[in-house]
Amino acid sequence: MLAHLAVAFLLLQSPQHRTIAIDERLAQDAGIAIGDRLTVSARPGAPDGDTVIVSAILKRSADPAEIARSEYQVRMHLDHLQSVASYGDRVDRFAVATRGDSAIESALRDINAAAFGFEAHRSRDIAVGTSRTFQVVSRFHKAIGVITIVASAIFLLCIMLLKVEERRRDVAALRLMGISATTVVKGVVAEAALLALVGSVLGVGVGWFASQLINWYYQGLYRSPLYFSLITAEIVTFAVGLSLVLGIVAGFLASLRLVRTPPLTLFGR
Amino acid sequence: MVVQLAWASLRRHATRTLLAILGVAVAAAMLLDMVMMSTGLRESFRELLMSRGFQLRIAPRGTLPFDTDATITGVSGIVATLRMNPDIVTISPVLGSTIHVPIGDRTFTSATLGADPAIQGDYELLSGRDPIARDEIAVNDDFIRATGVRIGDSMRVATGYDPQLRTYSDSRTMVITGRVRFLYGAANQLATAMNLPTVQEMARLPDNASLFMIKVRDDVDVEEARAWIEAEVPRVSALSIATALEQVDQRLSYFRQLAFILGTVSLFVGFLLVTTLITVSVNERVGEITVMRALGVSKLHIVQQIVLEGVVITLSGAIAGLGLGLVTARYLNSILASFPGLPVAIDFFLFQPKAAWMSLGLLSLSGIAAGIYPAFRAASLPIATTLREEAIA
Amino acid sequence: MTLVEARDLARDYRFGADDVHALRGVTFDIEEGDYVAIVGPSGCGKSTLLNLLGAIDRPTRGSVTIRGQAVGEMRDREATLFRLRNIGFVFQRFYLMPTLTARENVELPMAEAGLKSAERAARARELLAYVGLSHRERHRPTELSGGEQQRVAIARSLANRPAILLADEPTGELDAKTGAEIIELFGQLNRDGTTIIVVTHDEELAGAARRKIHMRDGRIVDE
Numbered sequence: 115m116l117a118h119l120a121v122a123f124l125l126l127q128s129p130q131h132r133t134i135a136i137d138e139r140l141a142q143d144a145g146i147a148i149g150d151r152l153t154v155s156a157r158p159g160a161p162d163g164d165t166v167i168v169s170a171i172l173k174r175s176a177d178p179a180e181i182a183r184s185e186y187q188v189r190m191h192l193d194h195l196q197s198v199a200s201y202g203d204r205v206d207r208f209a210v211a212t213r214g215d216s217a218i219e220s221a222l223r224d225i226n227a228a229a230f231g232f233e234a235h236r237s238r239d240i241a242v243g244t245s246r247t248f249q250v251v252s253r254f255h256k257a258i259g260v261i262t263i264v265a266s267a268i269f270l271l272c273i274m275l276l277k278v279e280e281r282r283r284d285v286a287a288l289r290l291m292g293i294s295a296t297t298v299v300k301g302v303v304a305e306a307a308l309l310a311l312v313g314s315v316l317g318v319g320v321g322w323f324a325s326q327l328i329n330w331y332y333q334g335l336y337r338s339p340l341y342f343s344l345i346t347a348e349i350v351t352f353a354v355g356l357s358l359v360l361g362i363v364a365g366f367l368a369s370l371r372l373v374r375t376p377p378l379t380l381f382g383r
Numbered sequence: 384m385v386v387q388l389a390w391a392s393l394r395r396h397a398t399r400t401l402l403a404i405l406g407v408a409v410a411a412a413m414l415l416d417m418v419m420m421s422t423g424l425r426e427s428f429r430e431l432l433m434s435r436g437f438q439l440r441i442a443p444r445g446t447l448p449f450d451t452d453a454t455i456t457g458v459s460g461i462v463a464t465l466r467m468n469p470d471i472v473t474i475s476p477v478l479g480s481t482i483h484v485p486i487g488d489r490t491f492t493s494a495t496l497g498a499d500p501a502i503q504g505d506y507e508l509l510s511g512r513d514p515i516a517r518d519e520i521a522v523n524d525d526f527i528r529a530t531g532v533r534i535g536d537s538m539r540v541a542t543g544y545d546p547q548l549r550t551y552s553d554s555r556t557m558v559i560t561g562r563v564r565f566l567y568g569a570a571n572q573l574a575t576a577m578n579l580p581t582v583q584e585m586a587r588l589p590d591n592a593s594l595f596m597i598k599v600r601d602d603v604d605v606e607e608a609r610a611w612i613e614a615e616v617p618r619v620s621a622l623s624i625a626t627a628l629e630q631v632d633q634r635l636s637y638f639r640q641l642a643f644i645l646g647t648v649s650l651f652v653g654f655l656l657v658t659t660l661i662t663v664s665v666n667e668r669v670g671e672i673t674v675m676r677a678l679g680v681s682k683l684h685i686v687q688q689i690v691l692e693g694v695v696i697t698l699s700g701a702i703a704g705l706g707l708g709l710v711t712a713r714y715l716n717s718i719l720a721s722f723p724g725l726p727v728a729i730d731f732f733l734f735q736p737k738a739a740w741m742s743l744g745l746l747s748l749s750g751i752a753a754g755i756y757p758a759f760r761a762a763s764l765p766i767a768t769t770l771r772e773e774a775i776a
Numbered sequence: 777m778t779l780v781e782a783r784d785l786a787r788d789y790r791f792g793a794d795d796v797h798a799l800r801g802v803t804f805d806i807e808e809g810d811y812v813a814i815v816g817p818s819g820c821g822k823s824t825l826l827n828l829l830g831a832i833d834r835p836t837r838g839s840v841t842i843r844g845q846a847v848g849e850m851r852d853r854e855a856t857l858f859r860l861r862n863i864g865f866v867f868q869r870f871y872l873m874p875t876l877t878a879r880e881n882v883e884l885p886m887a888e889a890g891l892k893s894a895e896r897a898a899r900a901r902e903l904l905a906y907v908g909l910s911h912r913e914r915h916r917p918t919e920l921s922g923g924e925q926q927r928v929a930i931a932r933s934l935a936n937r938p939a940i941l942l943a944d945e946p947t948g949e950l951d952a953k954t955g956a957e958i959i960e961l962f963g964q965l966n967r968d969g970t971t972i973i974v975v976t977h978d979e980e981l982a983g984a985a986r987r988k989i990h991m992r993d994g995r996i997v998d999e
Contacts, residue, residue, distance in 0.1 A: 157456070246723045253718045258645065261711060265409040269656055272402040276663040279399070335636075371398075384887035391875030674871040677832050678932070679860025680888045681853065767824075767833035770867070
């Protein structure tokens with residue numbers, strides 16, 4: 115409130131100065147506050163820029179395209195920017211809002227028919243086109259994920275093999291007592307499934323915690339409100355489901371090896 | 384005998400041993416990839432920047448080369464100022480712009496670089512000759528593939544497109560003199576090269592440049608030269624390779640961090656696998672180990688044998704992982720190489736022997752560490768009690 | 777010459793809250809060239825006594841001296857080296873290394889003692905010939921019968937020319953016929969100069985020895 119009053123007072127004092135809004139990152143880095151006077155120019159180092167007053171400091175949006183770019187953002191009145199940049203009566207684009215989704219198609223059609231030398235696009239299509247960087251990162255993450263899954267599967271199989279071999283004498287005794295191979299396999303698979311389930315739950319917990327850590331760290335590093343890591347119900351379901359399947363398959367394969375060996379051989383005779 | 388016993392023990396459970404080696408191989412591959420990734424981008428970029436010997440770049444103040452559309456005015460004045468410094472050997476101003484090439488019923492949009500062919504450091508001539516005259520142009524393979532042109536062809540080249548009037552501010556016929564490869568070109572990017580005055584004229588930016596490439600004498604301190612340039616020409620930013628690398632590090636710090644985390648996890652997983660295997664193996668052989676102790680085999684030799692088993696698994700896995708790692712690195716690199724705007728010459732995963740040795744070293748240490756505790760524990764069991772328990776079991 | 781001197785040997789164990797006195801003060805001497813059988817009911821302490829004589833366990837009280845060296849006071853490293861050079865063990869369950877051949881099993885103590893490969897191999901063959909298993913030197917324990925495994929174990933125990941051979945129920949896992957063969961082998965060994973102490977339930981084996989020590993409840997009751 116007070117800041118706005120200060121700006122209003124300054125404007126009354128110097129009505130020829132236009133106002134601009136700057137983003138919080140610029141304000142922080144350059145130590146600029148509301149009411150400060152700045153010079154803006156389209157050419158770096160130009161001595162003859164426009165003097166303006168900072169009237170607002172903006173929060174940055176959660177725009178992935180801004181990550182890793184150290185650009186600052188300044189908002190100016192359109193005519194002021196056109197004048198500073200010597201753009202004349204030109205803009206780069208128009209943003210158009212329609213009355214509801216149903217009007218989008220007709221608006222697109224009408225604009226493209228009428229606009230000479232321009233093309234209208236759905237915002238969604240532009241987003242897809244400009245998000246190639248994140249598609250690359252996403253593919254990379256998926257590839258790492260696949261490698262991790264393969265490694266985990268091998269690891270799981272190895273561990274299950276070790277676990278069942280540790281108990282081969284117990285299994286041999288059970289088989290000699292008349293317990294069927296099917297029962298032994300079911301027992302081992304049940305144990306593997308339980309291990310996989312417990313491991314998955316722990317893993318989800320660790321993953322959630324790591325996700326919080328990642329967001330906290332990168333939001334601070336890039337000074338962005340963007341969520342870098344998001345755990346959704348689908349992801350949890352997929353992870354738990356996959357590890358269950360891998361665990362069960364590993365247990366099944368390991369137990370199969372065990373029950374195919376004659377009991378006396380398991381005893382070491 | 385230590386070696387013989389270790390080998391015999393590994394062969395005894397061949398499936399288990401092979402699986403463990405496979406598991407270590409995957410962990411080793413991931414570790415190698417992460418070590419390669421942590422330094423690859425930086426090294427690759429540094430090699431690229433140094434490839435033509437230009438140690439400094441000058442860009443509009445506060446920007447990185449070609450980061451924005453901003454240009455530097457007063458090129459001739461700046462060149463004259465820079466020539467005053469005897470340490471500066473070569474000055475190559477470069478102007479980037481966009482051209483439109485109508486061929487048939489299609490118009491191809493291409494990036495273009497204007498530079499002095501005699502001293503430029505942006506492209507490499509593959510065939511033909513440099514574009515020297517004002518009506519000459521060299522093109523890259525992506526341009527040739529898209530347009531179907533050949534060296535010697537003439538084509539219409541235009542700039543300054545007005546979409547409303549559908550006209551160009553400048554249009555002229557140019558002859559293709561050569562085929563070039565742009566060192567900093569991105570994949571599938573149409574690009575051409577002309578001499579600097581031509582581009583300045585066509586883009587209506589007389590005496591402008593997007594950047595300057597600067598070569599200083601080999602015995603000169605590059606940072607001192609950089610500081611001199613910024614002092615003499617305050618409206619530009621001078622970037623040494625070191626500062627450029629710092630910027631890259633900052634922007635792509637995520638990959639270094641990811642590399643560190645995944646590398647550590649891979650190492651840990653490999654260690655865990657080997658230590659689990661060794662522990663189970665040792666627990667199965669407690670009787671044998673205790674009998675060896677009873678026979679007079681020293682603790683040290685028993686520990687050596689067991690540790691050796693861990694090392695064999697780890698090293699075998701590491702060697703297999705080296706091959707696997709190079710394959711997966713190529714695959715992962717091909718994914719990351721499709722980053723929009725990334726120079727084709729940049730590799731995220733750069734194989735350096737140092738990286739391979741580091742991975743091998745880390746894995747060997749983990750293999751040794753994996754076996755030490757279970758081995759020592761088993762070798763320290765009280766002989767008489769253990770033999771009695773084994774007899775009962 | 778007195779080879780082994782045991783003086784007031786005692787060994788106590790703790791099992792949970794209870795103390796078990798496995799040996800309660802045992803005193804005896806063994807001369808070089810003796811063939812002694814220690815007999816007694818299960819749990820009388822005979823195996824415990826053997827473990828103390830073999831330096832694989834330490835007494836709670838008392839002393840045991842072999843060739844003038846107090847083995848009961850030795851640290852682990854010293855005891856290990858002493859066993860390697862002076863004691864030969866034969867166990868009830870053979871305890872051969874399943875991954876090694878018969879010859880390699882016999883070579884094992886010699887390898888630990890630092891003998892060269894050719895030397896080890898020659899001596900191993902000599903010992904296997906002595907126990908009648910020259911033709912089985914390349915077989916692994918799983919390919920040998922119980923009796924053959926025990927013969928290999930005996931050959932192994934003689935690898936470093938020990939001062940004394942200790943055998944704990946060497947015929948326990950063998951049938952009568954095979955057991956008799958082992959008993960005969962022990963007799964031969966003793967005639968050839970090896971000092972032998974066996975712990976056994978086997979009347980035949982005890983009968984083959986030249987001296988018997990009877991034990992009950994951790995004490996010697998008769999000699």
